[in-house]
Amino acid sequence: MTLRRTLSTVGVAALLGAALVGSPAAASFAVGTGGDAVACVDPAALGAAKARPGATAKHDPNELTATEVAKREKDLADRTRLNNKLSGAPSALAATVTIEVVVHVISEDGTRANGSIPDSMITNQISILNTSYAGGFGGANTGFQFHLQSIDRQIAPAWYPIVDGSTAEKQMKAALRTGTKATLNIYTGLLSNNLLGWATFPKTTLDTYDGVVILAESLPGGTASPYNLGDTATHEIGHWLNLYHTFQGGCNGGGDQVADTPAEKSAAFGCPANRDTCPSKAGLDPIHNYMDYTDDSCMYEFTAGQVARMSAAWTAYRA
Numbered sequence: 001m002t003l004r005r006t007l008s009t010v011g012v013a014a015l016l017g018a019a020l021v022g023s024p025a026a027a028s029f030a031v032g033t034g035g036d037a038v039a040c041v042d043p044a045a046l047g048a049a050k051a052r053p054g055a056t057a058k059h060d061p062n063e064l065t066a067t068e069v070a071k072r073e074k075d076l077a078d079r080t081r082l083n084n085k086l087s088g089a090p091s092a093l094a095a096t097v098t099i100e101v102v103v104h105v106i107s108e109d110g111t112r113a114n115g116s117i118p119d120s121m122i123t124n125q126i127s128i129l130n131t132s133y134a135g136g137f138g139g140a141n142t143g144f145q146f147h148l149q150s151i152d153r154q155i156a157p158a159w160y161p162i163v164d165g166s167t168a169e170k171q172m173k174a175a176l177r178t179g180t181k182a183t184l185n186i187y188t189g190l191l192s193n194n195l196l197g198w199a200t201f202p203k204t205t206l207d208t209y210d211g212v213v214i215l216a217e218s219l220p221g222g223t224a225s226p227y228n229l230g231d232t233a234t235h236e237i238g239h240w241l242n243l244y245h246t247f248q249g250g251c252n253g254g255g256d257q258v259a260d261t262p263a264e265k266s267a268a269f270g271c272p273a274n275r276d277t278c279p280s281k282a283g284l285d286p287i288h289n290y291m292d293y294t295d296d297s298c299m300y301e302f303t304a305g306q307v308a309r310m311s312a313a314w315t316a317y318r319a
Ligand SMILES: [Zn+2]
Pocket: 029, 038, 039, 040, 235, 236, 239, 245
């Protein structure tokens, strides 16, 4: 908590600074071309002209369509039923699941300016993940922990920057991805379109595209303020564990398919107090949830419902 509070102060100062110069705290995230990946962008870096592409969800490709959500939900339910039949009983997640992590550091030329971040940022990132997923900054203990298996350094101009959905990205992952469905492969580097990161959702069959891509400078101590406390990884791994954005689906319907995250019409940025974009639904917007788009200093929790969803998906797809 101490760490987060200290960094929080810095984050608030940065936010105030942004407000003073009139910079809108808006951002857009994008879903990958396959419909199975979710990406996140720092809009401040895009400039006002290229801020969010509008309120029309389908044109803002970060959100899945209702059809895509329905398909994913049916698959999860089917898979869970099958597993229960095979095992004879609903399977409970072990008290703690430790996920092996392989970090692929992609650099253009081996310099920090071009992606070659130090080991210390990576070990600090793992530490942040272990605290955030244990509920150490607030919210629920997810039961997931992370163990750094290895750091893989690649000087690869052909893969740099990492472009969401590109052939080069597919080639990079095909060459580098290691382990089973339970192995978390993280790729860091400079990303296309000022994205902060993107991730694949779990699915029944493993392919080499599976994994999480994050902006290298979003790791703790990086330069991507106010997104440099390590919560881009927290957020993207949430997708990798089957969580949707808290604003998925807006105010209506099943939203993010989690009962205890209040409905939210659209992504929140910065750290807006008392935001309530679905006034006819219970609760204020879940701006402190890791699966919203607020500043790192503002997000500090997963809910019990999200934990249940991640646990079910782990058993169904990755265990
Ligand atoms: Zn996201």
